Amino acid sequence: MSIPLIDLAKLTHESDSVRLPEVKALDTACREIGFFYLTNTGVPASLLKALMREAKHFFNQPQEVKNAIDIKNSPNHRGYGNIGEEQLDEVTHADWKETFDMALDFPADHPLVAKYPTMYGPNQNPSDPATLEVLQEYYVETFQVAQKLLTAMAQALSLQDDFFTRCFTDHVTVMRMIHYPPRPEAAHDNGAGAHTDYGCVTLLLQDQTGGLQVKNRQGEWVDATPIENALVVNIGDLMQHWTNDEYVSTAHRVRASLPDVHRYSFPFFVEPDYETEVSCVPSCQSDAKPAKYDKVLAGDWIQSRFDATYAYREDKH
Numbered sequence: 001m002s003i004p005l006i007d008l009a010k011l012t013h014e015s016d017s018v019r020l021p022e023v024k025a026l027d028t029a030c031r032e033i034g035f036f037y038l039t040n041t042g043v044p045a046s047l048l049k050a051l052m053r054e055a056k057h058f059f060n061q062p063q064e065v066k067n068a069i070d071i072k073n074s075p076n077h078r079g080y081g082n083i084g085e086e087q088l089d090e091v092t093h094a095d096w097k098e099t100f101d102m103a104l105d106f107p108a109d110h111p112l113v114a115k116y117p118t119m120y121g122p123n124q125n126p127s128d129p130a131t132l133e134v135l136q137e138y139y140v141e142t143f144q145v146a147q148k149l150l151t152a153m154a155q156a157l158s159l160q161d162d163f164f165t166r167c168f169t170d171h172v173t174v175m176r177m178i179h180y181p182p183r184p185e186a187a188h189d190n191g192a193g194a195h196t197d198y199g200c201v202t203l204l205l206q207d208q209t210g211g212l213q214v215k216n217r218q219g220e221w222v223d224a225t226p227i228e229n230a231l232v233v234n235i236g237d238l239m240q241h242w243t244n245d246e247y248v249s250t251a252h253r254v255r256a257s258l259p260d261v262h263r264y265s266f267p268f269f270v271e272p273d274y275e276t277e278v279s280c281v282p283s284c285q286s287d288a289k290p291a292k293y294d295k296v297l298a299g300d301w302i303q304s305r306f307d308a309t310y311a312y313r314e315d316k317h
């Protein structure tokens with residue numbers, strides 16, 4: 001099974017005859033493979049180029065500059081993660097990649113920071129203001145894409161339009177930059193080990209290198225070949241819970257770059273307010289198919305997944 005294309009301009013079109021078939025196609029993609037390309041996102045191509053440029057600039061800096069904002073020093077998981085820090089596949093190797101994470105910036109005296117200090121708090125920003133500006137702009141633009149997409153998903157699931165978007169007031173959506181450096185010839189080739197994502201949906205921008213693979217229902221690894229200016233979207237575990245396994249959170253992985261290739265990618269992990277109560281939506285349960293999962297707080301769920309993949313967080317709380 002290949003990865004379908006979904007057009008955001010059609011998903012948000014005012015004419016039913018254009019919008020409804022696309023919402024149906026979105027629904028099918030979420031059920032059958034849990035992955036699709038999103039085209040016509042409205043994010044300016046110039047911003048995507050600027051982001052790529054700033055990522056190269058950021059990761060190219062001397063190690064001590066990056067270490068100054070080491071994620072290990074952030075109780076709430078923001079900043080720079082060195083190679084080997086994250087291991088997505090719990091049974092094989094640490095990932096061959098370096099990362100930078102940012103999210104909404106909550107001042108240290110905000111009540112949510114006191115309540116959930118491992119999820120809310122300040123960012124650790126790159127020192128170059130030009131980089132920060134581009135990252136913030138991309139965060140704002142991509143969050144708008146996420147809101148449109150979540151609205152279309154609510155429609156696909158016969159829910160009120162704002163069923164999902166109303167859970168995004170103090171949300172913990174994370175924007176990440178990843179650099180997969182060339183790996184030494186003899187090293188293992190886990191760029192990112194096989195895993196599912198934790199949140200609602202992930203919107204991924206990738207460069208033209210390739211390497212991302214998706215496991216289809218037949219258990220085969222399918223290449224998510226880059227399409228210029230399109231985002232690769234996948235369903236996360238929280239959305240799978242929310243929909244009683246109707247929408248599938250699908251395993252994916254990244255093969256590490258060849259010895260002389262650098263790859264850059266930008267996942268945007270769309271995650272709702274910590275205190276969002278996630279229990280099966282009405283349209284996904286029936287007498288024949290009762291809710292499979294207990295109600296869970298979105299933040300508790302995401303937290304437990306973080307702790308499993310980042311060694312340093314295990315003794316944090």
Ligand SMILES: O=C(O)CCC(=O)C(=O)O
Pocket residue numbers: 178192197204206212252253254265266267
């Ligand atoms: O780099 C990629 O293409 C995918 C990364 C990914 O799956 C993740 O960070 O969750």
Ligand SMILES: [Fe+2]
Pocket residue numbers: 195196197202252
């Ligand atoms: Fe992922």
